[in-house]
Amino acid sequence: MTDTLNARKDDLLLAIERFKLVAKATHDVIWDWDLERGTLWWNEGMQEIFGYRPEEVEGGPNSWFDRIHPDDQDEVIKKIYEVINQGESNWSDFYRFRRADGSYAHVHDRGYTIQINGKPVRMVGSMMDISRQLRSDRAREESEESLKFAIQAAQLGTWNLNPIDRTALFNDRCKELYGYPAEADMYYERLVQFVHPADRSRVIDAIERALDPLQRTPYDVRYRVNGATDRKLRWLHCTGQAYFDQEGTPYRFSGISREITSEVTSQEKIAWADQQAAMTIEGSGAGSFMVTLATNEIIYSPTMAHIITGSENANMTRELLLESLHPEDVGIRNNAYAEAEASGELRYEARFVWNDGSVHWVRVLGRYLYDSTGEAISLSGIVMDITDRIESEQRLKVNEEHLRTLIEQAPVATALFVGKDMVIDIPNEAMLKVWGKGRSVIGKPLRDALPELEGQPFHAILDRIYQSGEAHSEQGARADLVVDGRLQTFYYDYTYKPLKNSRGEVYAILDMAVDVTEQVISRQELERSEERYRQLASELERRVRQRTDELHQANIELVNSNNNLQQFAYAASHDMQEPLRKIQSFGSRLLSTYSDKLDDNGKYMLNRIQDASKRMSAMIDDLLAYSRLTTREGEFTPVELGEIVTSVLADLEISIQEQKTEVIVEEMPVVWGNGAQLTQLIQNLVSNAVKYRLPEQHSTIRIAYRDVDAAEKETLPKLLPDHHYIRLEVSDNGIGFDEIYLDRIFQMFQRLHGRSEFSGSGIGLALCKKVVQNHHGYITAKSQPGRGATFIVYLPQPL
Template identity: 30%
Template sequence: MTGEQKPFRQNKELTERLDVDFALKAARLGIWEIDPATNLINWDDQCQELFGLANMNQIPYEQAIRYIHPDDLGRVDKAVKQAMDLQSNGKYDVTYRTIGAATGQLRWVRFIGKSYLNESGEVYRFSGVALDVSDDVQARQQIELSEHRFRNLIKEAPFAIGVYTSRELIIEMANDAMIKVWGKTPSVIGMKLADALPELEGQPFIGLLEQVYDTNIPYQTAEQLVNLVVDGRLQTYWFTFTYQPLTNEQGKVYAILNMAVDVTERVLATQKLVETQTSMRGAIELAELATWHLDIKKNTFSYSKRFMGWLGFSDESKTLDEAYNPLPPSYRQSVANAIEAVTQPGSSGIYENEHPIINRLTGQTRIIHAQAQVFYDAAGKPALLSGTAHDVTEQRRINLALEQQVQERTEELEITNEELAATIEELAATNEELAATNEELTEANDVLAEFNQHLTRSNQNLEQFAYIASHDLQEPLRKIQQFSDLLKTHYATSSGEELVYLERMQLAASRMSLLIKDLLAFSRISTSPVPPARVSLTRIVDEALENLSVAIDETNAQIEVGTLPTLQGDALQLGQLFQNLFSNALKFRRQGVLPKIRVSARSVLAVDLPITVKPARQAVAFHSIEVEDNGIGFEEKYADRIFQVFQRLHGKNEFAGTGVGLAICQKVVTNHGGAITAMSQPGQGARFCIYLPV
């Protein structure tokens, strides 16, 4: 400090010591004043800059307002008039847009001022300050725009969204989807969540929201059960939802964003699918099918125990790569492509394929026929490929054997064709001789035709005779039985042998009646052709067992029936076949031993038939049906004799019967183009094998 400097006046007023011009410039404030008498504006350079002007320290009010945005001009003019109105307090504060005179630049400016009155109450001065508030306005507009977009996003979102403020969880926003989920009206906005949805008490959601608010840690869950009062009653729903904390600039939570998706239909569909699979599992096991499932989202296969045994797996779940390992290398890609195609959008959703598999432990090869269907989630996306698999190895072996036979027959035919070609010349040479003998053959044919006619008439007469004779014999038998009943009544008090003779006579008449009935049955089977109809042996066996239910109950017989085929035949004749076989098994039982009857079936190729079996009609394959019992059995040497009419291995007093039943069985099998055999040992039961064409 030099001596020329004046000492600082500590007691001078702060406002006097302040450099006002410096302060205005530092605050980027401009100064303006309007003379009400002349309507001229006096302002500094800062104010001029806000209007895009320069070197115009004085300007008429009418000229200045040309640079105010047209949309704001009315509002500015109204504020000026109000400030200069004697009835107002004279304050002036308005924010508006200016348009730069030279550049056309748009600015937001704020003019703040006051009008002053003289002693007579007239405005003599109107002045104030101005500043550029473009940054503040644009920032506020950006915030408002962001908030507007945020609110619109929530409102238009396809899923439920709500915003809860403060720890009291005030519902600040909720879109229509959330209002619908709650089963409420928009009037709940502004209420506490606990008051708007009182049914949430006792459920975890209020506590979870408070936890998110306190810890600033989001919470998310899938398929959460929620009980809500909708349409006036408490209902159960399933939701996937998220609680996301919203924080301010200081990182403090001020609200929670709740987003929820109703997955009730998907969860119920999944539960229904599980129930359906459980109920079907029993039927699948009875059908000897294996089951498998592909979780499309997780890309994992699951197998039933039967399928695991085929594949040599010990785990019921496998990845895609592990699942394809049991496939021969040449089949892996084609199977993978087929599964990939059926799980794509727009596919039929039905999978069917046949291919070999190799057991990973034993190396055994099987051929399986797989079928499956795609199941979709609530969003319509493929979720599960579920199906069955059937072991068709034996069927394919039969097909292969048939193809081999066809090939062998083709080769034989080719050789035969060569031989035939070689003999054509010989045949041509004999044509003349054959032509010469044609007349003789024609005469012989006429004689043969006449003989056939005689034979046909003879057979018809014989059948008619047997039928009529059987019917005519019934009438005298009935009279014998009626008269014997009268005689028994007449001699009821007799002490002689009359009653004994009458009982023997009735017994003989009963046997004669039974014999006539069996002969009638045999006659009908002999003369009745087999109609071409598909019949189920399972149904036929069930009906035969039902007809014998009394005898079965009386003997406590155990019956075991396996899977039986459906074939071409006559249901009535086949019913007589099985009823006679079951009746014999019950009749010829061992004393003190509960009778057991087992019925089973399988397929057998014609080339694999026993040598002694000679079917009445040729076929590629046959159904082999076995009826086995644990009765008294018989000597193997009588195996052919038992199928003859009136042949009995036991006395009529020991076992009742006419000796026609097994003859009827053989006739039925012959009518169906098959064959029947019997195997037995005394005391070891009997086994009847029936072979019927496939």
């Protein structure tokens, strides 16, 4: 019996020793509650896990229960005693347990009862701190939720391809990107048919390389798809990865798809815009550049090289650019690039030193271009020489001091309103007198200094000028001001002039005003006086209308009279030819029959009669030609001016040869006009050029033309608005004339030389002017005595 008791005692000691070893080896908190004695033992985990030193832990169960979170305490204790009272064998629960630092740990606690004769006498358990596990689970859940939300927010399509049976699984967004394929199409071989034919082989090759166990290439490809049912063309960017088992067999191929149609379109627009911008930039005097970030290669314009180095032939590299940068401005450039990495926009101003040692201020503007992953791939921009602007700003500071002096000494009321609040600055004495407020207004906003202006238009006008930068002025504007303690009405001629800084921003408004109260009051009195005569003016207007109608009727009668006069001139000229022919005929017969019976004086007078009759005949012919021109006979058609010139030169061939004149004709255009009238025009101009030659000089005539631009056409009178015009020039090196007689030479019967010098009726140039007027053109001339003349004719061209 004693041996048996000793054996049990040894087994109990061994069990206790094993329990203590287990309590030390485990990472949990082990506790042993003696239900009969009411004592509670904790292992070292109480200190290691929860931070309690052994002396801080009470011996009873309150060391446990008092550290349970108040919100969990009642429920946990209730369940424990239910297990003990009902004689159950185990208990477990999740709750919060207070650490030594006051924070709470999430624990999973488990206890087991030891019973003797069916009565629980001890409960042994282990408490596990699961706070980290809970945080990890919560973080994982939040991460999964965030990933799900991000995929939905980014409108990403997810896909999963089974490499074994070739089936595909798409989410709703991915189905939308493929144009909603039918379930029967959800196989690899069917889905690739929706890929654009031009991209299909590239996509298939990328998939095969991703599924090849020897390559295992990440799947990253851009391609177009034609929607399965909506037939819509979309650009997609797909990325994915294949997964392989230990034997190297792919068992899964999955990834995401993103629509990049707008990005591709934008990139195309950006590239086109960059090309257009580069052309515009070069035309404006700025230089352009583009840097490939992967290689630091710079593509630049000659203008850019000149702005940076002073030479268009410089071989621009990153090293040369940094060498040309002024040493004191290196920090400016570095800070600008640091900011550009975040914003995508590069902007800075710095000095560059040219090869000749001169210093130039340069403004650099650039923009990064990114790929679909957000990686910057290039930097493009422009450079501008702003040396003049910087120097202007420096001069501006000096000018501002001058402005202050000028305002103070200005003879008219002048003040400066600074900033959006229109703070009054440097009003001169004249302006202070206008306001009647004294110097106390200086430094105050205009609204506070002159409250009586509220409700008057001046504040709104000043605000508009500050926004638009456009000056404003008025004459006789009314202003109600409190002067000498009472509200009075004044009138001013005033000007608001915006002052701008180097960036073109308005920073102040200059106010200049002149008191015109007396003049305005006088004008108002005059207006009231004029009102008394308004009825008289109305009556006068009625009489003018009546007189106008009478003049219109008289004009109609005058036109009829002119028509009758033209018919009379034609008939009279025609009837005068017959007696002239008889005079010439009988004169010729007298000379041939009775010349031996006439003395020298008789012969001389008979010759004078013959000459006078010939001149009269020529004059009648010219008058007939002129009268025909007034009728504008014939319709206008396209006319080959070259053919007319050739015909005229053929008619004048004998006189041209006799005068030994060289005629140079350039290529002639087609004009809109009457061929017969244009022939008269060319014949008169050329015959005049042949006739008025310098005897001692070789005679040369040049016939040329050029097109008339819009600016020149605007200076000419009475031209057809919807026709293009040519400028025909007939030039010679003859005797010329003084341009003071320019208007005279185109009048009827006007001559600058006597008949003994040059023959003619004095109607030729008047006829030319009439032809040109009939063609809605214009004729003039340029000349100097002894240096030839150039007759200039503007004629229309066909539409």
